[in-house]
Amino acid sequence: MSQAVLEPDAAASRGMDLLRFATAGSVDDGKSTLIGRLLYDTKTIFEDQLEAVESASASRGDEYTNLALLTDGLRAEREQGITIDVAYRYFATPRRKFIIADTPGHIQYTRNMVTGASTADLALILVDARKGLVEQSRRHAFLTSLLRVPHLVLCVNKMDLVDWDQAVFERIADEFTSFAAKLDAPDLTIIPISALNGDNIASRSENSPWYEGPSLLHHLEHVHIASDRNLVDVRFPVQYVIRPQSTTVTDYRGYAGQVASGILKPGDDVMVLPSGLTSTIAAIETADGPIDEAFPPMSVTVRLADEIDISRGDMICRPQNKPAVAQDIEAMVCWMDETAPLRVGGKYAIKHTTRSARTVVRGLQYRLDVNTLHRDEAAGELSLNEIGRVKLRTTVPLLADEYRRNRTTGGFILIDESTNRTVGAGIIIEAR
Amino acid sequence: MSQTKPYRVSHLDALEAESIFIMREVMAEFERPALLFSGGKDSIVMLRLAEKAFAPARIPFPVMHVDTGHNFAEVLEYRDRRVATLGLNLVVASVQEAIDTGLVRELPDGTRNRIQTPVLLAAQEKYRFDALFGGARRDEEKARAKERMFSFRDDFGQWDPKNQRPELWALYNGRHHPGESIRVFPLSNWTELDVWHYIAKEDIPLPSIYYAHDREVVERNGMFYAVNEFIRLRDGETSEVRRVRYRTVGDASQTAAVLSEADTVEKVIDEVAATRITERGATRGDDRVSEAAMEDRKREGYF
Numbered sequence: 001m002s003q004a005v006l007e008p009d010a011a012a013s014r015g016m017d018l019l020r021f022a023t024a025g026s027v028d029d030g031k032s033t034l035i036g037r038l039l040y041d042t043k044t045i046f047e048d049q050l051e052a053v054e055s056a057s058a059s060r061g062d063e064y065t066n067l068a069l070l071t072d073g074l075r076a077e078r079e080q081g082i083t084i085d086v087a088y089r090y091f092a093t094p095r096r097k098f099i100i101a102d103t104p105g106h107i108q109y110t111r112n113m114v115t116g117a118s119t120a121d122l123a124l125i126l127v128d129a130r131k132g133l134v135e136q137s138r139r140h141a142f143l144t145s146l147l148r149v150p151h152l153v154l155c156v157n158k159m160d161l162v163d164w165d166q167a168v169f170e171r172i173a174d175e176f177t178s179f180a181a182k183l184d185a186p187d188l189t190i191i192p193i194s195a196l197n198g199d200n201i202a203s204r205s206e207n208s209p210w211y212e213g214p215s216l217l218h219h220l221e222h223v224h225i226a227s228d229r230n231l232v233d234v235r236f237p238v239q240y241v242i243r244p245q246s247t248t249v250t251d252y253r254g255y256a257g258q259v260a261s262g263i264l265k266p267g268d269d270v271m272v273l274p275s276g277l278t279s280t281i282a283a284i285e286t287a288d289g290p291i292d293e294a295f296p297p298m299s300v301t302v303r304l305a306d307e308i309d310i311s312r313g314d315m316i317c318r319p320q321n322k323p324a325v326a327q328d329i330e331a332m333v334c335w336m337d338e339t340a341p342l343r344v345g346g347k348y349a350i351k352h353t354t355r356s357a358r359t360v361v362r363g364l365q366y367r368l369d370v371n372t373l374h375r376d377e378a379a380g381e382l383s384l385n386e387i388g389r390v391k392l393r394t395t396v397p398l399l400a401d402e403y404r405r406n407r408t409t410g411g412f413i414l415i416d417e418s419t420n421r422t423v424g425a426g427i428i429i430e431a432r
Numbered sequence: 433m434s435q436t437k438p439y440r441v442s443h444l445d446a447l448e449a450e451s452i453f454i455m456r457e458v459m460a461e462f463e464r465p466a467l468l469f470s471g472g473k474d475s476i477v478m479l480r481l482a483e484k485a486f487a488p489a490r491i492p493f494p495v496m497h498v499d500t501g502h503n504f505a506e507v508l509e510y511r512d513r514r515v516a517t518l519g520l521n522l523v524v525a526s527v528q529e530a531i532d533t534g535l536v537r538e539l540p541d542g543t544r545n546r547i548q549t550p551v552l553l554a555a556q557e558k559y560r561f562d563a564l565f566g567g568a569r570r571d572e573e574k575a576r577a578k579e580r581m582f583s584f585r586d587d588f589g590q591w592d593p594k595n596q597r598p599e600l601w602a603l604y605n606g607r608h609h610p611g612e613s614i615r616v617f618p619l620s621n622w623t624e625l626d627v628w629h630y631i632a633k634e635d636i637p638l639p640s641i642y643y644a645h646d647r648e649v650v651e652r653n654g655m656f657y658a659v660n661e662f663i664r665l666r667d668g669e670t671s672e673v674r675r676v677r678y679r680t681v682g683d684a685s686q687t688a689a690v691l692s693e694a695d696t697v698e699k700v701i702d703e704v705a706a707t708r709i710t711e712r713g714a715t716r717g718d719d720r721v722s723e724a725a726m727e728d729r730k731r732e733g734y735f
Contacts (some may be wrong), residue, residue: 018443046707085596087577088570090623097443099621111598118600226440240456244489252488258453258602263439287484295439299452299485312460336598351603354460411601420607422597 016092019225022101022116022149024140025126030157034126034195035089035102036067038217041202044091045070064196086112095221106136110370110385111336113140114425117147118411121225124153129162129192132172135371138179142370145183146332146387146427148407150228152180153189155216159208160194166210187223191216229296233401234262234270235323235409236316237353242301254285254301255310260353260408262318264294264302271319272310273399278319279306296408313355315399315409323399323409326431329359329392331403332368333382337416337423341381342390348423352398352412359414363391382424389429400431444630448481451618453602454581455485458563458616459492461606465563465616466523468552469495471507471514472681473638474567474619477627479514480636481618482565494521496564498552500544501528502662502684510639525555542662543686553589556613563606563614571623581620587611624679625704632697644677644695655688679704 025031039045049070057066089100101116103109117123123144127137137154144152154176162168173190180188191200192208193216199205202217214222239257264270268281283303284294294300302316310316317323335342342361350359367379367388382388403410414424441449458465467482469475482491497511515522527544530536535554536547556564570577580596582604597605606614619627631638649656650663650671657663659671662685676689677700694700 016443017440018446085578085593086598088621089577090571090621092443092623092625097623097626115598115600119602229439231439239453240460242486242489246489249488254488256456256485258449285487287487295441297441297446297449299449299456301487349607351605354457408601411603413598413600413603413605415605415607420605420609422599422605425598425600 016095016097017225018097018099019122019220019223020099020101020120021122021124021220022103022113022120022144023124023126024103024113024116024143025124025136025157029126029128030068030195031102031126032068032070033066034155034157034193034201035100036070037195037198037201038100039070039089039091040067041198041217042091042093086116093217093221098220108385110139110143110387111334111425113143114147114334114336117144117149118407118425120147120149121228122151122153122220122223123149124155126155126157127172127176129156129158129168129172133175133179137176139370141176141180141183141185142373145180145185148404149186150225151187151189151223152185153191153216153219155195156190156192157195159192159199160197164192164207166208169208169211189213189219189223191219230261230406231263231295232261233321233323233406234264234268234316234318235260235401235406236262236264236302237355237399237409238310238312238314238316239354240312241310253307254303255316256299256301257354258299259294259296261296261406262321264300264316265292266290269319270304270316271322272308273315273317273322274325274397275309275314277306277308279304279308281305313353315353317399323401323406324431325397326400327394327397328362328432329394329398329400329412329426329428330365330430331390331392331412331426331428332387333390333414333424333426334387335382335384335424337421338384339419339421340416340423341383342388342414342424343381347417349415349417350392350394350398350412350426351415352400353409355396355398357398358395358417359392361390362393365389365391390426392426398431400428402429402431403427444626444633447622447626448484448630450602450621451478451481452485454604454616454618455482455565457604458565458606458614459486462563462614464559464561465493465565466559466561467491467493467495467565468567469497469511469515469522470567470681471497471511471639472567473627473631473642474569476514476636476638477622477630478565478567478618479518480630480634483518490519494523494559496523496525496555496559496561498525498548498555499527500548500683501526502544504639504641504658504678504681504684506639506641507681510637523555523559525551527551530554543683545683545686549589556589561613562608563616565616565618567619568617569622569624569627570617570620579617579620581617582606583615583617584608585613585615589613591615625701628697628701628704632701638697639681641678641681641689643697643700644675644692646673647676647689648672649674649676649689652688656691657688658684660684 053069056069087102103112103116125140169192193200200215204215238255242254266281271278282305285301344361346361366375366377401409410428412426416423530551536550648659648671650669677692678689694703
């Protein structure tokens with residue numbers, strides 16, 4: 001195995017930023033090998049882990065060190081050679097810290113891929129160069145665009161098995177590009193790789209002189225993510241009200257929360273929803289002192305100039321730029337429960353930002369076939385891993401934006417009130 | 433929060449913001465949360481995050497120490513000092529007491545990590561804690577890579593990896609029936625190096641055993657164990673004084689030290705960045721038992 005020279009330098013790593021990416025692809029495409037390779041080439045794998053993998057590979061009769069074994073966490077997965085759930089992995093280079101949401105590719109795990117994509121800055125889809133695009137690749141691309149993951153990388157893997165044939169790569173790249181164009185797809189990068197041998201992973205490979213783009217790791221390190229955040233619409237969901245019961249700090253009321261979008265500054269005129277009362281920001285505080293501005297993803301405490309009644313679930317925004325205050329919601333819902341389907345008339349608990357309410361399903365407009373994008377308007381319910389367009393009515397108004405504009409104020413989860421399980425994830429299309 | 437240029441957030445600041453969000457979420461949604469505090473570096477960082485999440489108010493929940501009775505004196509001193517400084521309410525769940533009353537049985541090998549679980553669960557039931565903050569990180573071990581931020585536990589405290597709640601965006605589902613509870617892991621996305629960088633950045637004091645010091649140790653299976661009341665020399669073993677530090681702090685009868693010259697936080701960071709062995713692999717006898725040791729312990733109600 002080749003050793004790349006990518007030591008996370010201790011002093012430099014304090015100034016790194018953070019990139020979250022989701023991987024999609026099946027075991028057969030070499031997804032686990034690719035992740036193992038990224039971890040190995042960034043020296044994230046430790047000797048004791050590598051020894052364990054080497055001895056496990058040998059006892060299984062594998063002909064090479066099976067890096068995939070690094071990422072199979074649970075006994076059932078090792079026994080069956082599958083991935084059954086989202087797993088999170090970590091590695092860092094001097095430029096960035098990375099969090100991988102490693103999700104299984106098979107259709108029965110659509111919910112896991114949706115979960116991983118919900119927080120991802122980038123999605124990485126893997127295809128086998130010998131097979132080209134398959135149904136699964138299109139499904140992954142669709143889910144990536146549905147969840148508005150801003151950056152997409154297609155890795156054409158196992159190029160060594162097609163003799164690094166440029167024509168094979170070009171054909172797959174062209175086909176994927178034209179498919180992605182229909183998807184309102186984000187920024188797309190396509191890279192020929194061999195995860196097994198490490199080509200074009202940590203550094204450019206001599207096997208593909210015809211490829212002029214970056215290695216995978218170089219792209220991950222340099223892809224520009226700062227502009228992906230919404231810094232325009234001020235949205236501050238109030239999470240918790242801090243009121244110290246103390247003799248030294250008196251009359252303190254601070255509204256604690258994480259900035260969902262926009263930039264807040266002391267002196268700004270603000271409106272609080274759903275009440276519609278207005279005030280100005282008196283101060284933005286952290287435990288380390290007051291600050292001049294707050295933006296995502298900062299967790300801060302906002303103090304207002306006026307005493308108004310504010311509680312958890314309220315939203316601080318600007319008077320001229322407000323989310324909808326809406327009880328009628330249209331959304332794409334991914335159903336995640338194996339025990340019972342989503343039915344019209346069904347009642348669920350709903351969690352949206354820091355607000356909880358109850359909701360009833362008013363209608364199911366269509367069920368979407370995630371492989372063909374065909375809309376089945378006759379569908380009466382959504383089963384596990386199915387996605388459909390749903391009309392909801394909530395007991396209290398949600399303070400909501402369209403998901404395409406705001407991934408934080410546009411997403412919600414549905415919870416079964418008897419089992420308490422999270423049964424669905426929703427992406428708001430329209431809120432009235 | 434430090435900013436190097438406009439609207440840019442460093443990875444440590446992003447992790448801190450996420451952890452603070454999670455702590456506030458728990459405080460808002462649960463009746464009786466508590467924070468599991470061992471005096472180890474991860475729970476020390478968690479305590480700092482809790483300070484930050486609720487400032488200028490005090491930390492609004494108690495801390496609980498599941499005390500194996502096998503402690504390093506430096507860690508207990510640290511615990512008591514920290515609790516006094518922050519004005520915290522400390523609950524101690526004692527494994528020794530549980531052995532004395534017959535709740536758990538001492539294992540033949542005398543180690544106590546495994547028998548902590550019933551003691552933790554009994555204390556949780558006694559004080560009716562519906563959420564427990566733990567300092568576990570997903571980078572520590574393979575089974576933990578699959579763990580949620582909000583980890584649902586049934587009324588036996590058990591974790592079922594095949595029955596976990598999906599977690600999307602920053603929407604955490606903490607709903608549960610009476611008797612059930614949630615373990616919350618605000619440091620899920622932190623790595624060992626992140627923890628050390630944060631300790632340096634925040635200038636957080638640690639128990640002295642985390643820094644290089646001379647100690648009488650015995651070498652077993654390539655690991656260096658302190659010779660003390662919990663670890664006695666076996667036939668044929670000899671002890672020697674070596675310069676060591678601890679990477680993790682657990683049951684003193686099964687936590688090993690590593691050879692080290694790092695006596696400052698910066699030197700520790702350099703060593704951690706360069707080390708080629710995982711934290712647990714280097715120091716925890718209990719994880720070496722089997723490929724699925726952690727998974728099995730978690731199912732029983734361990735963190």
